[in-house]
Amino acid sequence: MTTGSGPAAGEVYRVHWLPGTDLLHGSCHCGAEHTDDDPVEMWGWMLTHEHRHEESHR
Amino acid sequence: MTAFARNQWYVAAYGREVGRDLLARTVLGEPIAFYRTEDEEQRVVALADRCVHRRFPLSESRLDGDRVVCGYHGFTYDTTGTCVYVPGQRRIPRTARVNSYPVVEQDTFVWVWIGDPELADSAAVPRAPHLADGENWTSVSGMEPIDADYGLLVDNLLDLSHETYLHGGYIGTPEVAETPITTEVDEAGAIVRVSRHMDDAECPPFYARSTGIEGRITRHQDIEYLAPCLYLLHSRITPAGQEAPAFHTEITYAITPSTEGSVYDFWAVSRDFARDDEEVTTFLHDFNHTVVMQDVDALNLLQRALATEPAGYQELSINIDTGGLAARRILARLAEQKQ
Numbered sequence A: 001m002t003t004g005s006g007p008a009a010g011e012v013y014r015v016h017w018l019p020g021t022d023l024l025h026g027s028c029h030c031g032a033e034h035t036d037d038d039p040v041e042m043w044g045w046m047l048t049h050e051h052r053h054e055e056s057h058r
Numbered sequence B: 001m002t003a004f005a006r007n008q009w010y011v012a013a014y015g016r017e018v019g020r021d022l023l024a025r026t027v028l029g030e031p032i033a034f035y036r037t038e039d040e041e042q043r044v045v046a047l048a049d050r051c052v053h054r055r056f057p058l059s060e061s062r063l064d065g066d067r068v069v070c071g072y073h074g075f076t077y078d079t080t081g082t083c084v085y086v087p088g089q090r091r092i093p094r095t096a097r098v099n100s101y102p103v104v105e106q107d108t109f110v111w112v113w114i115g116d117p118e119l120a121d122s123a124a125v126p127r128a129p130h131l132a133d134g135e136n137w138t139s140v141s142g143m144e145p146i147d148a149d150y151g152l153l154v155d156n157l158l159d160l161s162h163e164t165y166l167h168g169g170y171i172g173t174p175e176v177a178e179t180p181i182t183t184e185v186d187e188a189g190a191i192v193r194v195s196r197h198m199d200d201a202e203c204p205p206f207y208a209r210s211t212g213i214e215g216r217i218t219r220h221q222d223i224e225y226l227a228p229c230l231y232l233l234h235s236r237i238t239p240a241g242q243e244a245p246a247f248h249t250e251i252t253y254a255i256t257p258s259t260e261g262s263v264y265d266f267w268a269v270s271r272d273f274a275r276d277d278e279e280v281t282t283f284l285h286d287f288n289h290t291v292v293m294q295d296v297d298a299l300n301l302l303q304r305a306l307a308t309e310p311a312g313y314q315e316l317s318i319n320i321d322t323g324g325l326a327a328r329r330i331l332a333r334l335a336e337q338k339q
């Protein structure tokens, strides 16, 4: 999670609601992706998943 | 209760509200008295609104030049909040001072910093340049206080699907609630972006009557929420079948927590069309004020309902809440930071 000095630049999370469906498609700045039908679960995943590349500022 | 993020800039007033009469505003629970200096600079001064003597509100006092003379027993403060005169004696106690807050006047707003003054960076004040750009934009604006947790206003503005229901016949049409959104969170900038692009939509009266469009439209709503205070809604309206966006409207909100259960809702509508048309200006001001009051009434009501709920009540979130949930998390992070 992000505390203290805060997050680094370039940390962008995106969630697209897939048109014609009830599904949300999330993508993390690390490249990881996730599909869900609940926004609470989606943000939960976004913040707790194992990032693909270990970030240098951690 | 949504926690306050103290080390942030907040809009306390429009520049036009601050002059040679003291203005009282409470920001993040701190009562503040605002006024403008007499000199050429006409600088905005923000002093704690409680006299150090017996806590009389300085906003109910008078100015003597650039000094505030307390309306109760005459303690007199300079623009830094230092007491420079007490009645009847020559020794002024060393602790006789009130807090003075960092202020930036920019984009027609008076921004104030409540947190650690060491951290106040005037270059970091978020921008809404269209508000001061009379060359290219015509703006109408106002402010309404709401008796609600400021988080409820953030929720409201991040989820515009409510336009269809709460503002039907004004700015809402069926397409708003029906069209999927995309949400983007920029962690470093504490920015939440929510976009809703409607390809074939009814033109609501707000736009029909200001633009003269009669048929269907392409309607783009692109929100940028620069947490915690500034909210920009970039609205693009194009008559169906046309290529480029013909009508740009910038809808600006500043969300300033006043006390734990109240918030200032600063609102503005800026347009790049019919810029000199007074009738359009009056229409947009009055119509948008009506829309804002629909939200004010709803949030006052919602806050009263929530106050009677037992602690830890359950909410249910669906896809339309994706942006609002992101904003809540950002606010919680900002509130934890550097306290």
Ligand code: FES
Residues within 6 Å of the ligand: B051, B052, B053, B054, B055, B056, B070, B071, B072, B073, B074, B075
């Ligand atoms: S309360 Fe201000 S001078 Fe006494």
Ligand SMILES: [Fe+2]
Residues within 6 Å of the ligand: B156, B162, B163, B166, B167, B291, B295
């Ligand atoms: Fe609304």
Ligand SMILES: [Zn+2]
Residues within 6 Å of the ligand: A028, A029, A030, A031, A032, A049, A050, A051, A052
């Ligand atoms: Zn990741």
